[in-house]
Amino acid sequence: MTDQNLPKTALKISTLNDLAKLADYSLMDSLNRDPDSTSHGLDYEPRQVFSGHYVPVNPTKIENPEYIAHSKTFFNELGFADELAQTPEFMQMFTGDLSQVPTPMSKLGWATGYALSIYGTEYIQQCPFQTGNGYGDGRAVSVLEAVINNQRWEMQLKGGGKTPYCRGADGRAVLRSSIREFLAQEHMHALGVPTSRSLSLYVSKTQTVQRPWFSKGSMSQNPDRMISEPVAISTRVAPSFLRVGQIELFARRARINEHTISMQELEQIVQHVIDREYKDVIDTHSSNPEKIIELARQFQTRLTSMIANWIRVGFCQGNFNSDNCAVGGFTLDYGPFGFCDVYDPHYQSWTGGGQHFAFMNQGNAAQKNYGMFCSALRVLLDSHPEHLQILNEIENEFSKVLDTQMNKMWLAKLGLNPLTNETDELAFNELLTELQTLMQHTPVDYTLFFRELSSIPNDIEPLKKSFYAQQDNKEIDTHWTAWLEKWKSLLSSNETKSATPRTNEQISKQMKLVNPKYILREWFLVPAYEQAAKGDYTLIHELQDVMTNPYDEQAKEIEDKYYRLKPSKYFEVAGVSFVSCSS
Ligand SMILES: Nc1ncnc2c1ncn2[C@@H]1O[C@H](COP(=O)(O)OP(=O)(O)OP(=O)(O)O)[C@@H](O)[C@H]1O
Numbered sequence: 021m022t023d024q025n026l027p028k029t030a031l032k033i034s035t036l037n038d039l040a041k042l043a044d045y046s047l048m049d050s051l052n053r054d055p056d057s058t059s060h061g062l063d064y065e066p067r068q069v070f071s072g073h074y075v076p077v078n079p080t081k082i083e084n085p086e087y088i089a090h091s092k093t094f095f096n097e098l099g100f101a102d103e104l105a106q107t108p109e110f111m112q113m114f115t116g117d118l119s120q121v122p123t124p125m126s127k128l129g130w131a132t133g134y135a136l137s138i139y140g141t142e143y144i145q146q147c148p149f150q151t152g153n154g155y156g157d158g159r160a161v162s163v164l165e166a167v168i169n170n171q172r173w174e175m176q177l178k179g180g181g182k183t184p185y186c187r188g189a190d191g192r193a194v195l196r197s198s199i200r201e202f203l204a205q206e207h208m209h210a211l212g213v214p215t216s217r218s219l220s221l222y223v224s225k226t227q228t229v230q231r232p233w234f235s236k237g238s239m240s241q242n243p244d245r246m247i248s249e250p251v252a253i254s255t256r257v258a259p260s261f262l263r264v265g266q267i268e269l270f271a272r273r274a275r276i277n278e279h280t281i282s283m284q285e286l287e288q289i290v291q292h293v294i295d296r297e298y299k300d301v302i303d304t305h306s307s308n309p310e311k312i313i314e315l316a317r318q319f320q321t322r323l324t325s326m327i328a329n330w331i332r333v334g335f336c337q338g339n340f341n342s343d344n345c346a347v348g349g350f351t352l353d354y355g356p357f358g359f360c361d362v363y364d365p366h367y368q369s370w371t372g373g374g375q376h377f378a379f380m381n382q383g384n385a386a387q388k389n390y391g392m393f394c395s396a397l398r399v400l401l402d403s404h405p406e407h408l409q410i411l412n413e414i415e416n417e418f419s420k421v422l423d424t425q426m427n428k429m430w431l432a433k434l435g436l437n438p439l440t441n442e443t444d445e446l447a448f449n450e451l452l453t454e455l456q457t458l459m460q461h462t463p464v465d466y467t468l469f470f471r472e473l474s475s476i477p478n479d480i481e482p483l484k485k486s487f488y489a490q491q492d493n494k495e496i497d498t499h500w501t502a503w504l505e506k507w508k509s510l511l512s513s514n515e516t517k518s519a520t521p522r523t524n525e526q527i528s529k530q531m532k533l534v535n536p537k538y539i540l541r542e543w544f545l546v547p548a549y550e551q552a553a554k555g556d557y558t559l560i561h562e563l564q565d566v567m568t569n570p571y572d573e574q575a576k577e578i579e580d581k582y583y584r585l586k587p588s589k590y591f592e593v594a595g596v597s598f599v600s601c602s603s
């Protein structure tokens with residue numbers, strides 16, 4: 021069935037039965053099931069999965085689930101009634117119990133295998149069998165594909181229990197990390213950054229698992245004890261959850277002809293990427309090699325634009341391996357992520373993550389992932405030298421395309437129109453370099469600085485709200501005053517060249533649409549998940565409200581609470597300024 025023929029809905033979806041009518045598991049038609057899998061899906065022991073694109077898995081429900089939150093924004097977009105999130109049927113399904121789902125919903129979910137490359141190097145050590153056949157969704161289980169208002173969505177439980185890829189771990193996600201991911205996804209969407217979305221979040225009232233963590237106030241880089249944490253299941257939603265690592269897995273197999281249909285499985289997964297993520301921009305009538313070329317081009321555009329967006333809002337993914345890099349070009353896996361308080365190009369909230377994934381190195385990390393993606397595609401172009409040549413050229417363009425996106429982003433952050441001549445370009449480059457040096461040297465709060473600048477202040481006094489230095493520093497002030505003058509003069513000369521010059525008020529308004537006022541800082545999240553562990557979800561709901569309107573001016577008490585420098589007591593504190601693991 022094509023998507024056009026599928027039922028559309030402008031109706032409110034108020035029951036699970038309503039949603040069931042929109043279920044359409046086309047993935048199962050177009051991809052291969054692991055031939056070694058059994059039909060009951062009770063597949064919880066680590067094992068090698070040699071072929072097939074997915075393994076049917078019956079998720080493991082959490083005990084005594086309790087509703088915490090759902091995304092009102094996303095529910096609204098999907099046409100879901102808010103009440104749906106607390107109906108017993110919906111809760112049952114999205115806390116991992118598929119036994120009662122109405123037809124034609126599937127009583128089995130699925131997990132997928134993928135490969136891992138870290139910063140452009142292929143790894144198999146993470147696989148317990150040292151073959152790469154045991155690595156993949158260890159705790160993520162997709163449970164539904166549905167076409168809603170002409171858009172196909174895949175819904176995936178995170179923390180839905182063990183799968184054959186669990187590598188001996190428990191298949192669970194704890195409340196703390198689930199809250200972080202749940203809030204962050206919707207915050208990023210509201211910031212205008214492509215991302216997987218959050219549907220719902222439930223916790224178990226009785227079930228806990230052990231995780232390494234830090235003692236209160238610890239400054240240690242490594243956790244010093246085990247703590248018991250409640251388990252939770254959050255559901256995330258995206259057109260697909262295909263990762264660069266997934267394409268790599270099938271390309272690695274095809275490259276060495278590992279089994280008779282390895283090349284075919286690679287072709288299928290690539291076609292699936294196109295269907296799920298690029299159907300609107302890739303001509304289905306063109307030849308396969310042409311489609312592959314276009315896929316590479318389109319992914320490059322999306323990936324570089326995503327990175328520019330990350331930098332724009334101060335986001336650091338922290339673990340940008342190829343298995344955390346969505347082929348759809350959106351943000352995926354909010355593990356050790358963080359939004360920077362202080363502007364620091366080396367900011368990385370994960371102590372084990374290495375500098376290569378640090379804030380301003382994310383473009384390079386993306387390039388490495390993109391390189392692995394191209395290597396995988398090359399396997400399909402072996403007998404097409406001309407297309408191979410084009411693919412190489414596209415890959416070589418990565419830095420240029422990224423620079424263009426970054427330039428566009430910095431111009432917007434600084435309220436400037438596209439530059440029209442070399443003199444302005446030189447002036448702009450100088451201005452930006454000076455700004456980055458000054459921001460780092462002062463140091464400034466990244467969010468506060470750009471938001472204050474967006475008011476186009478007369479002098480540097482308002483900007484000083486973003487300075488972390490305790491005392492006035494005349495020398496720094498002088499540099500800032502000079503910088504502000506330079507910026508303003510470029511701003512006005514840039515504006516006079518425009519056919520429709522904007523007033524300062526208009527410029528300011530536009531700057532405030534790219535420079536957020538509210539950012540989901542880690543020290544806002546800590547009390548929210550600490551309270552939640554005691555059964556109080558007030559702060560989660562408050563953060564949901566504030567952070568889904570990050571560009572808006574909000575009530576004075578919200579401003580006082582959330583538009584602030586990070587208090588000094590939180591600097592260098594484990595679990596607040598950094599974390600040691602991804603979950
Ligand atoms: N508690 C767990 N049980 C089983 N597998 C796990 C667990 N924690 C992580 N994994 C698996 O380890 C791998 C690396 O973990 P990573 O932190 O990148 O991912 P994640 O946050 O679990 O998942 P995702 O990338 O799906 O958001 C993933 O394949 C993940 O499924």
Ligand SMILES: [Mg+2]
Pocket residue numbers: 343344353
């Ligand atoms: Mg991951």
